[in-house]
Amino acid sequence: MTRKHGKKYLAAAAKVDPNRAYLPEEAAQLVKETSYTNFDATVEAHLRLGIDPRHADQQVRSTVSLPHGTGKPVRVLVFAQGDAARAAEQAGADIVGADELIQRIEKENFLDFDVAVATPDMMGKVGRLGRILGRRGLMPNPKSGTVVQAQDLPRVINELKRGKVEFRNDKTGLLHVAIGKVSFTAEQIRDNFAALMEAVKAAKPSGTKGVYIKSITLTSTMGPGIPVDVSAAQNMQLEEV
Structure with missing residues (x-):
């Protein structure tokens, strides 16, 4: 059954070209512009990995210290x-x-x-x-x-x-990591995203063959997905904060 979206979602989605892979800086700005909730939405990075999660030597599990935190108190x-x-x-x-x-x-x-x-x-x-x-x-x-x-x-x-958070792949080989809030500046979102990418690359399992990171999407709570250029994301440099 096809999911029906509301007018606000459709208006936000119209700002995203699904056939384009955005540079990280562009995606960080666009994820703010496409958020339409009346609360401070969470910004998430979703990575599709080229791993076989059925094998123990292809599990991705590590932590990342987000330079600007997660945007919420941590108990x-x-x-x-x-x-x-x-x-x-x-x-x-x-x-x-x-x-x-x-x-x-x-x-x-x-x-x-x-x-x-x-x-x-x-x-x-x-x-x-x-x-x-x-x-x-x-x-x-x-x-x-x-x-x-x-x-x-x-x-x-x-x-x-x-703002140190743990990440681990799910059963389908995906990573879902919260990297901030829509109220963050685009630069803060970009910095946190860069830190995550460094940590994910460092956590590459020894048993992985072929392409490690297949696709990356940034999104906000209830917002549309924004495709990110994988090569550009992997080459980001984490600037001193």
């Missing part, structure tokens, strides 16, 4: 105890706890946070939350830099608060 939860818990609280973590926090998540389905961090000594207990946190992408994991030693908690919490 950080930390599983820690003793001195590590005190260090997490002093570093600005929103929620800190150990056994009682694990029980709260289990019994109350408490999920009022954006990212979870844990010290290694807590992972034996946190592991039982796998079914609850895993399906929401909230499970602490060494690969995403969210299982860290106590002395690293202040640095990691600060990075997360400032």
Whole structure:
């Protein structure tokens, strides 16, 4: 069944040439111009990768520190105890706890946070939350830099608060990453996009053959997709912020 779009969407889509691959700078400006919501829409990058996600050596999973953040407050939860818990609280973590926090998540389905961090000594207990946190992408994991030693908690919490986000491919080989808000300047969107591209290139799996990044689209919440020139995007230089 063909999806019907409203007048606002159609007017926004009319500004985009679907047969043209836009330069990153052009796409960053156009994603602002084609946003028609009455709220501060999220800007997302969607990348179609030339990977076979059925194979373990072709998974793309890493993190990126967005120079201008995500545009929304990040609530950080930390599983820690003793001195590590005190260090997490002093570093600005929103929620800190150990056994009682694990029980709260289990019994109350408490999920009022954006990212979870844990010290290694807590992972034996946190592991039982796998079914609850895993399906929401909230499970602490060494690969995403969210299982860290106590002395690293202040640095990691600060990075997360400032806009460090995790990305990973889905079952179809796509990446979907929020890189800011429509209220950002085009330059800020471009900078965050450049940082993402550097991180995605660095995360190229060893088992990948052929073309790694097949297509890139920028879009805002409910807005039309804007095709981005893949070559130009891969050659972007991240400017000092």
